Amino acid sequence: MNPDASAQKLPHVVIIGGGFGGITAARAFRKQPVRLTLIDRRNHHLFQPLLYQVATAALNPSDIASPIRRILRGQNNASVILGEAVSIDTRQKIVHLADGEVAYDYLILATGSTHSYFGHDQRSEAAPGLKTVEDAIEIRRRVLVAYEAAEREVDDSEVRGWLTFVIVGAGPTGVEMAGALAEISRRVLERDFRRIDPGRARITLIEAGPRVLPAMSPQSSEHALAQLRHLGVEVILNSAVSQIDDRSVTHSKDRIDTRTVIWAAGVAASSLGKALGAETDRAGRVMVNQDLSVAGSDGVFVIGDLASIKSDGKPVPGLSPAAMQEGRHAAKNILHLIRGESTKPFRYLDKGTLATIGRAAAVGDIGQLHVSGLIAWLMWLFVHIFFLIGFRNRFFVISEWAWVYLRNDRGARLITGDVEPLLERGERPEDRDRLLSR
């Protein structure tokens, strides 16, 4: 049961968070003279860039999620703890969990970000975001239930409300969701219903800024906009959302009757960042030193979406490649410290950015090069399958995708959980007695 006594003397590195940053850091300690403990409140690493595929019924949760234990199975110096870190005592060097505590010599904090409603947290019920497997299953449920409710509805304006899907925020997640929803309604569900025509569904993407994919080049934004419109997505730019409720979304230019709103607008850093007591930026990210360590906290490093850092004078973006590079770098710096050497500053290597819009539609910025359409999509496909952790997942994801794209059939169209509450959401009492038989 117990590792040999000599292992007890090795420095104990604790990593909180099993996302891209945390997993990459953990792997960088492979065969190094440390004891490693990775703590996560979920048992799985999630390949978040493909989460929208679960939300739109193309992939199964287990296609894009892999148990952290399995990922680190071969790494003998690594333990995994399922638990929620609630605070950090940087003086005593102890991580407090909801139900226990773990002492560390070195700590890597990689708890990432969550969606932010910019102070309007009551919106989370009417407009769920997309960060976890549970979020994706909830959005899938809402989308599928909306079509079911529309099929049952006799009032035409009610049908329109159910068949209107609004996505708030045109970053990569918003653009992917809008494209995938357009494909579902136009191609997949077409023959499934008798009374409604899913192809009539209205997919609206609302963005407060002047262009979609604001983090990419203006050229890519233009291409993405054209591809979204070609798919039948209505894109509304320069319009901020002021109100969301069960039956509508109000933005600067209009009010839209809708029963399904998806929030893809803002991210906020994990609250654990503030627990360090270090300086944070407006989004709650920890201002880290150039070597990714935290001023005033001995042996603590912060990486990924939770870290605020500049490289070559530009902020490092909140993308998985950045988190992975930082994870590897923080691990190296800890090994430097263990050997009594000095740490090295982090430099971000930008290998380019890709975003997908739909089948055979994507855009990419690689240095000065801008690609779009089929070629960008093939690059996106290659990169995403290549980086999907665990061969099993890769194999199944390729098969599922081949099926989805060749047959226009999304197999994971399951509604699980309770259907009634959603059908009843905001329903007027007089609706309940309508005769449904035609």
Next chain:
Amino acid sequence: MNPDASAQKLPHVVIIGGGFGGITAARAFRKQPVRLTLIDRRNHHLFQPLLYQVATAALNPSDIASPIRRILRGQNNASVILGEAVSIDTRQKIVHLADGEVAYDYLILATGSTHSYFGHDQRSEAAPGLKTVEDAIEIRRRVLVAYEAAEREVDDSEVRGWLTFVIVGAGPTGVEMAGALAEISRRVLERDFRRIDPGRARITLIEAGPRVLPAMSPQSSEHALAQLRHLGVEVILNSAVSQIDDRSVTHSKDRIDTRTVIWAAGVAASSLGKALGAETDRAGRVMVNQDLSVAGSDGVFVIGDLASIKSDGKPVPGLSPAAMQEGRHAAKNILHLIRGESTKPFRYLDKGTLATIGRAAAVGDIGQLHVSGLIAWLMWLFVHIFFLIGFRNRFFVISEWAWVYLRNDRGARLITGDVEPLLERGERPEDRDRLLSR
């Protein structure tokens, strides 16, 4: 939107329930001069014989569940309604839903059965049953969390409680669950943990009767028992369970400390049977006429697990082949009635019974023939894949299985939903401060 006027005059057949019986009945009306409406409170047909594979992380929910709409997509006379039937007015011929109503000319009731706690409904929290996708995900979550909690636990007797899994009831579901849990702990999770040895897990199957698989031949029971013991399952026969709580199961012979109990002991007919006002048997099943119609209810037929009927003097078993034969027969009888002909009595054709125990382990009774071991397992595999509705599912299930069996790797090992409540279930306050770092 509206079907042509002539369709409005066709007789309206309503089927409640999209299980094996309901789906088979619906398909039997293909190209027949009726309007058909299938009502189910879930949007998917579930291939229940493989549900234990989801509960034990081998398959994904969508591998064994298929949207009812997709199954009936090509059948132009069929509509599908997502809704919950709560009562039936057999005089007015109206089905009342939780939120609407549907009029019928002919009704096929196929709402099946649920698990029964024999009056101890409070057991459902401590010992979930396995009937729905949600049940399977909940059991999967509890099993995986148990290993996680054991890995974190420092007290040896607590570790034993977490690593003890008790299955109550040795029918096909109980036997399959016990076999699959034994395989997970002995083969799959072996290398994933650092402190515990999953191979030490205790899997106990408790049966009140004198043999496992009581519905099969004594020879098959013997073979199944030997195969279960070979897999390391502890089988306790002739012992009734008297008490179940968060931390233990008490049966006639002993008390077992366990944190995970799975209920596979009893089934009760769907409560909708009683709503007809017809005679029911002790398990709540509707006593149907020999032609599957219900005395006193004009145009109503009951099939599948909800129907109590004898064929050749023997009760028809609650198995999917029987439900499918009854579904086809009820549909034919309704078509007879529509044409002004008389109905025909139902006769059950017993093609044999198969039950699986684990990898390459199964038993089968085919007439006077009893098979077991690899040959029975191959037959089981063939039959189950052959009948899995929807080719996509078949393809993916074969690939997933090939992976599971060749690599001993169960990919769907995701814990979704809230972890904390279960970790805390029955936990003593003094546990909370234990130092987890080793």
